[in-house]
Amino acid sequence: xxxxxxxxxxxxSLAACVWAQDRLVTISAGKTPALELAVPAAAKVxxxxxxxVIQTTNMFLYVWAVADAKNVDDAQVRxxxxxxxxxxxxxxxxxxAITVAGALARHLIGKCVEADDGDPATADxxxxxxxxxxxxxxxxxxxxxxxxxxxxxxxxxxxxxxP
Numbered sequence: 001x002x003x004x005x006x007x008x009x010x011x012x013s014l015a016a017c018v019w020a021q022d023r024l025v026t027i028s029a030g031k032t033p034a035l036e037l038a039v040p041a042a043a044k045v046x047x048x049x050x051x052x053v054i055q056t057t058n059m060f061l062y063v064w065a066v067a068d069a070k071n072v073d074d075a076q077v078r079x080x081x082x083x084x085x086x087x088x089x090x091x092x093x094x095x096x097a098i099t100v101a102g103a104l105a106r107h108l109i110g111k112c113v114e115a116d117d118g119d120p121a122t123a124d125x126x127x128x129x130x131x132x133x134x135x136x137x138x139x140x141x142x143x144x145x146x147x148x149x150x151x152x153x154x155x156x157x158x159x160x161x162x163p
Contacts, residue, residue, distance in 0.1 A: 026163055027052045027135075029065035034133040035101075037063075038159035051085070059152040062086055062138045069134035072106050075127040082136050087123050088113045100128035101160040109150075112140060122146040124153060131162030 022038040025045050029035075037054070039045065044055040054061040064082050066075045075082070083090065092110040099105060105128035112123045123140035124147070137157055139149035 025054070027063055027065065029133045030067070033163045034065055035063070035130045035135060036161050036163050037156050039156055054156065056152065059139060059149040061149070061153050061156060064136045066134045066136055071129060071134065072104070072127045075134045075136055076106065079125070079127070079136065083125070083138055084115065086115050087121070087138060087140050088115050090123055090125065098126070100126060100157050101130035101162060103129050114140065114142065124150045126153070126157055128157070128160065130160055133162070
């Protein structure tokens with residue numbers, strides 16, 4: 001019995017340590033708090049107009065609130081305009097249905113061009129709804145770098161919720 005209790009305490013301690021490694025950030029749509037994400041405690045989070053950038057040791061995650069979009073289809077129609085400051089000529093080669101913030105989301109994987117230097121790149125883009133707001137999340141990088149950032153991005157997006 002003592003051994004089982006000790007093992008339980010160890011697991012609870014580990015769970016508390018994992019939980020303590022994340023912090024909650026709130027992303028706004030306009031001036032309204034619209035999305036909460038759990039990010040690594042050491043993540044650098046910056047907000048520039050309609051874009052939030054979450055930088056960790058293994059990921060640059062870009063998140064945009066898509067103004068006036070009602071659903072994922074609206075976000076996809078506006079995708080090129082939404083991401084044009086970072087990603088150009090995105091062409092999805094794979095589309096997956098995933099769940100983000102408790103709703104059906106669209107995960108697009110494909111090739112693109114980096115906006116800053118015109119280098120060929122890849123991008124993973126997720127279009128999703130949280131509450132009444134629609135978002136685009138993106139990781140991208142030269143060559144196939146986006147694939148290395150895919151799982152860290154999806155881990156953060158799994159925590160998404162409307163505040």
